[in-house]
Amino acid sequence: MRLVTGIVKPFKLDDVKIALESFGVHGMTVSEVQGFGRQRGHTEVYRGAEYTVAFVPKVKVEVLVDDADALDIVEVIAKAAQTGSIGDGKVWSMPVDEVVRVRTGERGVEAL
Amino acid sequence: MDTVVDGASTGWVLICAALVLLMTPGLALFYGGMSRGKGVLNMLMMSFTALGLVSVMWVLYGYAIAFGESRGGLFGFSSGLLGLNDLVRGVTVDEAEGGVVNTFGLPDLAFSGFQMMFAILTVALISGAIADRMKFGAWVAFVILWGTAVYFPVAHWVFAFGVVEDGGEGAGASAGAFAADSGGWIVNRLGALDFAGGTAVHINAGAAALALILVLGKRRGFGREPMRPHNLPLVMLGAGLLWFGWFGFNAGSALAPSGLASLAFVNTQVATAAALLAWIGTERLRDGHATTLGAASGAVAGLVAITPACAAVTPPFAIIIGLVAGGACCIAVTLKHRLGYDDSLDVVGVHLVGGLVGTLMIGMVGDEEFAAGSSGLLLGGGLDLLGRQAIAAFAVMAYSFVITLVIAYLIKLTIGLRVTEEEEVAGIDQSVHAETAYEMMGGLAGNTNTGASSARPPAGAGRTSPTQTETVPS
Numbered sequence: 001m002r003l004v005t006g007i008v009k010p011f012k013l014d015d016v017k018i019a020l021e022s023f024g025v026h027g028m029t030v031s032e033v034q035g036f037g038r039q040r041g042h043t044e045v046y047r048g049a050e051y052t053v054a055f056v057p058k059v060k061v062e063v064l065v066d067d068a069d070a071l072d073i074v075e076v077i078a079k080a081a082q083t084g085s086i087g088d089g090k091v092w093s094m095p096v097d098e099v100v101r102v103r104t105g106e107r108g109v110e111a112l
Numbered sequence: 113m114d115t116v117v118d119g120a121s122t123g124w125v126l127i128c129a130a131l132v133l134l135m136t137p138g139l140a141l142f143y144g145g146m147s148r149g150k151g152v153l154n155m156l157m158m159s160f161t162a163l164g165l166v167s168v169m170w171v172l173y174g175y176a177i178a179f180g181e182s183r184g185g186l187f188g189f190s191s192g193l194l195g196l197n198d199l200v201r202g203v204t205v206d207e208a209e210g211g212v213v214n215t216f217g218l219p220d221l222a223f224s225g226f227q228m229m230f231a232i233l234t235v236a237l238i239s240g241a242i243a244d245r246m247k248f249g250a251w252v253a254f255v256i257l258w259g260t261a262v263y264f265p266v267a268h269w270v271f272a273f274g275v276v277e278d279g280g281e282g283a284g285a286s287a288g289a290f291a292a293d294s295g296g297w298i299v300n301r302l303g304a305l306d307f308a309g310g311t312a313v314h315i316n317a318g319a320a321a322l323a324l325i326l327v328l329g330k331r332r333g334f335g336r337e338p339m340r341p342h343n344l345p346l347v348m349l350g351a352g353l354l355w356f357g358w359f360g361f362n363a364g365s366a367l368a369p370s371g372l373a374s375l376a377f378v379n380t381q382v383a384t385a386a387a388l389l390a391w392i393g394t395e396r397l398r399d400g401h402a403t404t405l406g407a408a409s410g411a412v413a414g415l416v417a418i419t420p421a422c423a424a425v426t427p428p429f430a431i432i433i434g435l436v437a438g439g440a441c442c443i444a445v446t447l448k449h450r451l452g453y454d455d456s457l458d459v460v461g462v463h464l465v466g467g468l469v470g471t472l473m474i475g476m477v478g479d480e481e482f483a484a485g486s487s488g489l490l491l492g493g494g495l496d497l498l499g500r501q502a503i504a505a506f507a508v509m510a511y512s513f514v515i516t517l518v519i520a521y522l523i524k525l526t527i528g529l530r531v532t533e534e535e536e537v538a539g540i541d542q543s544v545h546a547e548t549a550y551e552m553m554g555g556l557a558g559n560t561n562t563g564a565s566s567a568r569p570p571a572g573a574g575r576t577s578p579t580q581t582e583t584v585p586s
Binding site: 044045046047048049050051052053 | 338340341395398399400401403405406409442445446449458
C-alpha cells in the first residue's frame with residue numbers, strides 16, 4: 001500500500017477530485033495548507049508599508065492506494081492539477097506499513 | 113433671555129448626540145480590523161472602556177470643568193454643575209427658569225449630552241496608537257488622568273463660548289452663554305475658528321498619541337515582522353459608521369437644524385469624498401495599487417480635516433481641503449517607518465496631520481460670510497486669520513503633548529505601562545482579557561499565536577486565570 005500526496009493550487013481541487021473519482025478512487029482526505037516552493041510568497045501593501053507574505057495557500061490531497069495503482073494515481077493528480085505556470089505544486093507517493101478500517105477492524109488492502 | 117424650549121433644536125441636538133455616540137463603536141471596529149488577530153479585542157475594549165469611564169466622569173465633574181464659569185479662559189468650574197445638578201432643575205417646566213435653557217432655546221442638558229460624546233470619542237481616538245502592548249489598568253488610569261487634565265480644559269478653550277463683555281465681534285458674541293461671563297481663551301479671546309473640534313478633538317488626540325507612544329515604546333517586532341490588518345471588511349464597516357456618525361459631529365455642532373447645519377453637512381460629505389479619492393490616487397501613483405484600507409483611511413482623513421472647517425468654507429473649498437488632507441495624510445502615515453516610532457494605526461498620521469490641515473486651511477480659504485467676518489489668505493484676508501488658526505493649533509498641540517508626557521511617565525513609574533514580553537507575544541487578548549476573538553481551527557490559517565487551542569493560563573495569572581478544562585453541566 002502507498003500514500004499518494006498532492007500539494008495543488010486551491011482552484012484545481014475540483015479537477016483533481018473529479019479525475020480521481022473517474023479513475024475509481026473511493027475516498028480522499030483534503031486539507032488547507034500553506035507553504036512555498038519556487039513560487040515564493042507575494043507582496044501586500046498596507047498604508048504604504050510593503051509586507052511579504054512568505055507562505056502561499058495550497059490544498060493537500062491525500063489518497064491511500066494499492067501498490068499497483070500508485071504510479072497511475074500520481075499521474076492522474078499531476079495531470080489534473082497542471083496549469084503550466086509556477087506554483088502548480090508537487091505530487092509524491094510513499095510506502096504505508098499498515099491500514100485499519102476503524103468500523104470493521106479490517107486490515108491491509110482489505111481496509112482501502 | 114429666551115427661556116422657551118425650542119423643540120426643533122432640542123430634537124436635532126439629541127439625535128446628533130446619538131449619532132456621535134455611534135462613532136466610538138465605529139472607531140472601535142475601524143481600529144479593531146486594523147489590529148492583528150491576537151489584539152483585536154483589547155483594541156475594541158479600549159474604546160468601550162472610554163465609553164464607560166468618560167461618560168461617568170463627564171456627568172460627575174467633566175462638564176463643570178469644560179463649561180463651568182471660566183477661570184481666565186483656561187478652564188472652567190462651577191460647583192453647581194457637578195453632577196449636572198443645576199441643569200436638571202426645571203426640566204419638567206415648559207417655560208423653564210434660569211440655567212436650564214440657553215439663548216438657542218436649547219436645554220443645557222441636551223448640550224451637555226452632545227458634548228459628552230465628543231469627550232468619549234477624543235479619548236478613544238488615542239487607543240489606535242498603542243495596539244497590542246498597553247496594560248489594561250494603565251489604559252484605565254490614562255483615560256481618567258488624560259480626560260481630566262487635558263480634554264476637559266482644552267474643550268473649555270475651544271468650545272466654551274462666552275458672552276463677550278464689551279459686546280465685541282468675538283465668535284461667542286451671538287452664540288449664547290454656555291459659560292458664565294467669559295468662555296475659553298481660544299474661542300473668545302483669540303477668536304480662532306474650530307467649528308466641531310479640529311483642535312480640541314483631533315490635534316489634541318493626535319499629539320497625545322505621539323507623546324504616549326514615545327514613552328510606551330514600540331511593539332515587539334515592529335519593523336521586522338509583518339503587522340498587517342487582520343480584517344479589512346471590519347475596517348470598512350467601522351469607517352462607514354464613522355462617516356455616518358460624523359454628520360452628527362459636524363452638522364450637529366450648529367446646535368440647530370439650520371442653514372449653518374446644512375452647510376456643515378454638505379461640506380462634510382464632499383470633503384470626505386475628495387479625501388478618499390486623493391488617498392487612493394496618491395497610493396495608486398506611489399505603490400501601484402488603490403486599496404480598501406486607503407479608501408477607508410482617506411475618508412477618515414477627510415472627515416478629520418473638514419471638522420474644524422465645515423462651517424467656515426464654501427463647498428468647492430471643502431473639496432480642496434479634502435484633497436489636501438487625503439494626500440497629506442497618505443504621505444504622513446509612512447513617516448513612522450522612517451522615523452522609527454510605532455504609531456500602530458496612524459493616529460498621528462491621520463488625526464494630528466488631518467486636524468492641522470483642516471485648522472490651518474481655514475486660514476487659507478475661510479469665507480468671511482461664515483468665518484466670523486474674516487477671510488482666509490487666499491481670499492484676500494491677509495495673514496490675520498491664518499495666524500490665529502496657527503496659534504490655536506500650536507497651543508493645543510503643545511499642551512496636549514507635554515501634559516500627556518507627564519501622565520505617561522507618571523503611570524510608567526507607578527503601575528507600569530506595558531504588558532510583559534510573554535503576554536505581548538502570546539497576544540494581549542488572551543493574556544489580559546482571557547478571551548480570543550476567533551476560534552482558530554484551520555491549522556496554519558492565521559496567526560498561530562492566536563490559537564484558541566493553546567488555552568494556557570496567562571502569565572501573571574491569579575486574577576482571572578481561565579480554567580483549562582470546561583465543565584459542561586449535564
